[in-house]
Amino acid sequence: MPASGPEPAASPTPLEHRRPPRRHVSHRPVRAEHAERTQVFLGRLGSTRKTERTRLRIDFDRAARVVAEIDAVSGAGNDEKPA
Structure with a gap:
């Protein structure tokens, strides 16, 4: 006998719903x-x-990547970029 109720939807892969982390300019x-x-x-x-x-x-x-992402989002070419 089939189960009653809606059939569960296929769960998306973990990366499909993953959004990039927000980088706050104040943390730069x-x-x-x-x-x-x-x-x-x-x-x-x-x-x-x-x-x-x-x-x-x-x-x-990772730290250098985060600083670069903050700069890209803020549009500020801050001179404090790591080498």
Whole structure:
């Protein structure tokens, strides 16, 4: 006997409904400072610290990407971009 009620809709894949995170312009100075400090720390890290270097590089890349997204959304070509 068929079940009563509406048939459940096919669930979308997780990425179909995922919106890009909102980047607030007011957070830019903090994000830019974080990227700059992480980059400086990476430069001072010894060659034997490969695990830390990998983790910090990922962290720096994310911080730099967020700052670039904030700049793109705000339309402001702020001079505080990380190198």
